[in-house]
Amino acid sequence: MDKQNAADNPAVKTLLEAAGRKYGTVLSLKFPYFPRSHKQIPRPGTDAMKADLARLDKVLPLVMDRVDILVIGNEPFIECPEADWNNGAINDFYETVADYIIQYRAESFPQCKTVLYMGSLNHLDDPKWTGTGTDNWMKYVRGKAEIEGTDIHPHVADPNGAQAYLDYILPKLGSKKFLATEFSLVQLWKDHLADQVSAEYADKYKVPKGTRVWQVIKSALNEPFPKERWYDFLRTSPWFENNKNYLSEQMKKFRDTGKLAVATYGVGQDAAMSGSDFGPDSTPWLLNSLFASATIKKNPDGAAVPNYAWIEEFKALQKH
Numbered sequence: 288m289d290k291q292n293a294a295d296n297p298a299v300k301t302l303l304e305a306a307g308r309k310y311g312t313v314l315s316l317k318f319p320y321f322p323r324s325h326k327q328i329p330r331p332g333t334d335a336m337k338a339d340l341a342r343l344d345k346v347l348p349l350v351m352d353r354v355d356i357l358v359i360g361n362e363p364f365i366e367c368p369e370a371d372w373n374n375g376a377i378n379d380f381y382e383t384v385a386d387y388i389i390q391y392r393a394e395s396f397p398q399c400k401t402v403l404y405m406g407s408l409n410h411l412d413d414p415k416w417t418g419t420g421t422d423n424w425m426k427y428v429r430g431k432a433e434i435e436g437t438d439i440h441p442h443v444a445d446p447n448g449a450q451a452y453l454d455y456i457l458p459k460l461g462s463k464k465f466l467a468t469e470f471s472l473v474q475l476w477k478d479h480l481a482d483q484v485s486a487e488y489a490d491k492y493k494v495p496k497g498t499r500v501w502q503v504i505k506s507a508l509n510e511p512f513p514k515e516r517w518y519d520f521l522r523t524s525p526w527f528e529n530n531k532n533y534l535s536e537q538m539k540k541f542r543d544t545g546k547l548a549v550a551t552y553g554v555g556q557d558a559a560m561s562g563s564d565f566g567p568d569s570t571p572w573l574l575n576s577l578f579a580s581a582t583i584k585k586n587p588d589g590a591a592v593p594n595y596a597w598i599e600e601f602k603a604l605q606k607h
Contacts, residue, residue, distance in 0.1 A: 288345045293346045298314070302314055303350070312356070313358060313466070313468060314350055315361045315407075315468065316343070316357065316358065316359055316361070316384075316406070317366070318339065318361070318366060319361075319366045320366055320368070322365075325368075328368065328377060328380050329380055330376065331383045340383075340387055343384070343388065343391075347388065351391070352400055356403075357403055358406050358438050358466065359381060359406055360406025363377060363381055363406050363424075364377065364410075364420065365409055367380075371420075372420040377420050389403065393433075403433060404434065404435050404437060405427070405434060406437075406438055407439055407466070407468060408421060408439050408440070409439075409440050412441075421455070422459075425460070428459075428463060429459060429460060436548060437460070437463075437465055437466070438466040439465055439470075440467070440468065440469040440470065442469065442472075443475070444472070444475045446533060446536065446537075448474075449467075449541075450540070457544060464547065465544075465546055467549075468549070468550070470537060470550065470552070475526065476527070477570055477571055478526075479500055479526040480499065480501040480567050481501065482500050482524075483498065484520070485523035487519075487523045488519055492516060492519075501569065504571060504582070505563075508562070511585075513584055514583050514592050517579060517582055517583045517595065521595040522595065527595075534600040534601060538550060538604055552575075552597075553572070553577065554576060555580040555591060556576045560573045561581035575597075576594050577598055577601055578593055579592055579594040582594075
């Protein structure tokens, strides 16, 4: 918001266009203090805190009562120095932001359709990431009447990995609900980047038997594959093929809690995840995407081709 008008921001602009077409919309307010900027998270009353509230003043008039859900924060514990996780600083900052937004909504839009959630919690399956900070986060969520619940981002290495997130938040939510605006098995995919490709794939496409998974992905990013080749690559990879029903299975687990408000899933292989520098230590977000916009040649009309496995499940889940 320091470099452009809020109305020109691609995220704001796209969501408002979608809202105008009667789509449901969720906007997350991101405060990336760490690791991107390596700055201390602002303390209430400081000039840095006032600057963030001034940034909010640029966005709130545009989106309030137009988007359905406003998420306060994106991944706060990732975007805050670890030293501030349990000393009260992260809670003070986000509660100050939330209180400011709550007051703005009450004064400017007393009959407002936009509901408020606190931004997403990460790594709840790792004890290092839970403690005073996350406990106080959930206490604020539960105790603040104007907050509907919290968001979670379970990117896990096991099909049952998100259960740890649910085990942590559900007892603390009370009557409130949760969002899952990101979720995936990306850590499982990452664990297999150094695997050798299957003999079937190597024989069919005349690649060396010792070719690694990450090398195939890099090749597809450098020169997108025909659809059949990309599909064969994933179909013959047991770590992927055996989890091709993950989307519907995970959604059932979320819905069975009775506490899910909204879940969303990644659509395309955008530039941030599809650079030519893909390597053995990269995070393979692109395997999650509904459309293989970077690894499969586009259709003759220029449209992206669906990624392997996910699209039919995604469409079926809309009929719930």
